[in-house]
Amino acid sequence: MELSTSFDGLADDWDERAGEYGDERGDSTASALINALSPVQGKAIYDLGCGNGALARRLVRAGALSVIASDISPRLIKLASARDTTAIQYMNRRATDFTRISSSSVDAVVLHRAAFYIEHFGRIVDGARRVLTSGGSLVFDVHHPLLPAARKVAGRTVAYGESLDDLNRIWASYSQPHSTRVTGTDSRGNAYSYACLKRPLQYYVNACLSRGMRLRRLIEVEGSRATTIPTAIVLSMENSVRTGLRPPG
Ligand SMILES: C[S@@+](CC[C@H](N)C(=O)[O-])C[C@H]1O[C@@H](n2cnc3c(N)ncnc32)[C@H](O)[C@@H]1O
Numbered sequence: 001m002e003l004s005t006s007f008d009g010l011a012d013d014w015d016e017r018a019g020e021y022g023d024e025r026g027d028s029t030a031s032a033l034i035n036a037l038s039p040v041q042g043k044a045i046y047d048l049g050c051g052n053g054a055l056a057r058r059l060v061r062a063g064a065l066s067v068i069a070s071d072i073s074p075r076l077i078k079l080a081s082a083r084d085t086t087a088i089q090y091m092n093r094r095a096t097d098f099t100r101i102s103s104s105s106v107d108a109v110v111l112h113r114a115a116f117y118i119e120h121f122g123r124i125v126d127g128a129r130r131v132l133t134s135g136g137s138l139v140f141d142v143h144h145p146l147l148p149a150a151r152k153v154a155g156r157t158v159a160y161g162e163s164l165d166d167l168n169r170i171w172a173s174y175s176q177p178h179s180t181r182v183t184g185t186d187s188r189g190n191a192y193s194y195a196c197l198k199r200p201l202q203y204y205v206n207a208c209l210s211r212g213m214r215l216r217r218l219i220e221v222e223g224s225r226a227t228t229i230p231t232a233i234v235l236s237m238e239n240s241v242r243t244g245l246r247p248p249g
Helices: 008-018 024-037 054-061 074-083 121-131 147-153 167-172 201-209
Strands: 044-048 066-071 088-092 106-111 132-143 178-185 191-198 214-222 230-238
Touching: 008 074, 008 191, 024 054, 024 106, 024 132, 024 214, 024 230, 044 054, 054 066, 054 088, 066 074, 074 088, 106 121, 121 132, 121 201, 132 201, 147 167, 147 230, 201 214, 201 230
Parallel strands: 044 066, 044 106, 066 088, 106 132
Antiparallel strands: 132 230, 178 191, 214 230
């Protein structure tokens, strides 16, 4: 059975917080991600785990030729669609579902603050390899290993659902992939709960490299508030050209 990672339970709250172009918390990663796509102008982009479409709208504003955006949460897709009428094509589906996206039709596949909710990340890479043009990009961010330290310094008590009382305990399990559960009550009093996958950086890099992608760029992103400790890593992967076997001689 798949882990339940959808933000459907806090969709209205999330939409309000993210607003038209995203909240301050995600601003520095979104900017780094857009920078890694540069130039955005003229590109066909597929945004996975799009939430209320905040990044998708930024991409349209930055001159993207076309943007498809999908999310597992039906409520978030409804809210996203209500914000835009024409520019973005929204789909309610799992990020690993690439059906009805033509092969070699997309210049970039992006995930903003979403990769660590995808249980079978290798399927994203397989899907991206098929739908991307050759030389196209898969760009996504993951938690920086220093994120718990950054949150602690900023006076927070929890990171990805785990108590920050004992940082050593959090780091001791760094290299062992596992899931945590984030629970809470939104501003409307609705309880929410979703799983977060904790995996080391090598998991993501190797998932891409072992499927024939190349690492183009790695950017360590500082948090937007309170501290300069990096909180995210943006990875830009290149869909390298498939080369056949060289003829003998
Ligand atoms: C932290 S939010 C980020 C939303 C958006 N990318 C942004 O930056 O504003 C994570 C999003 O991933 C979605 N999500 C979680 N698991 C997913 C999955 N397996 N497939 C597609 N979307 C998923 C959630 O519903 C949520 O909207």
